Amino acid sequence: MPNAAKYVWVDDGLKDAAQASVPVVNAGLHYGYTVFEGIRCYATDRGPAVLRMEEHVDRLLDSAQIVGFRDLAWDREYLIDAINKTILANKFSACYIRPVIYLDGAMNLVVDSGKPRLLIAVWEWTAFLGKEAKENGIRANIASFTRLHPNIAMTKAKVAGNYVSSILAKTESQRAGFDEAIMLDPQGYVAECTGENLFMARDGKIYTPPRGSILEGITRDSLIILARDLGYKVTEEPISRDQLYIADEVFVCGTAAEVIGLREIDFRIIGSGKAGPITRALQKAFDQLTSGCHARSAEWLSLVTASETVGA
Secondary structure, three states, X not given: OOOXXXXXXXXXXXXXXXXXOOOOOEHHHHHOOEEEOOEEEEEEOOEXXXXXXXXXXXXXXXXXXXXXXXXXXXXXXXXXXXXXXXXXXXXXXXXXXXXXXXXXEOOOOOHHHEXXXXXXXXXXXXXXXXXXXXXXXXXXXXXXXXXXXXXXXXXXOOEHHHHHHHHHXXXXXXXXXXXXXXXXXXXXXXXXXXXXXXXXXXXXXXXXXXXXXXXXXXXXXXXXXXXXXXXXXXXEOOOOHHHHHOOOEEEEEEOOOEEEEEEEEOOEEOOOOOOOXXXXXXXXXXXXXXXXXXXXXXXXXXXXXXXXXXXX
């Protein structure tokens, strides 16, 4: 990490990052029973601002509800303020934010026998898919690992354990010389990448997989709205892998990745072999949004401030 954080949030307040610790025996670590969020803070002319903070915090709480956590000690207001205080304490103008709720104890595999614990970490993080990815696009392949079945795991929650298949898929792809993996759903249709949602464009129209088999990304939702603002039609419908091969453009998005084009899939060049005009238009709109220069910036960017009522 370019600049490590000095402070992290643990349960009810800020702690020195070098001294902070978690129990060795807990279901979050041993069984992946943890929910989390990926959130981004951007530098703007008005100061650091978090993109769609409320939606991210609400999804964290939804994830906790989905996996069965009860009686959490933290509500939306508390979590937003704790996140802001963690950013301010570390004096970051831009950073990645990782709030985590993990299950402490519960080694008997029963949620109610454990205790939910809260961690919030921040760090400086840029170019998740590499420095050249935005300009040149990346290479991907279809993973041999299938996206989780919705009755095997909770696909609408950001659960730590769900990402084991993502790690397996991305590691497999990178060892084979690709940058990213595209995962199919249990029916064989395109679902998403290992940490990003996927779009394709053909004949001036944009298509993206339906919400049933994917994590409903907040960046995905932002791009759909930005694309429609620019006059593009966006349709959610099943996409087969061979439709990707003959698309004019394919691009992915996520909190960490932002907006990145795919120049090649399974050794097939996509479109012109670089980010196409729709991808570039959305990259530009997203950059304007996150720098505070877009019409939707005032709606979607929350300046980092902190109250006196939460934490120490």
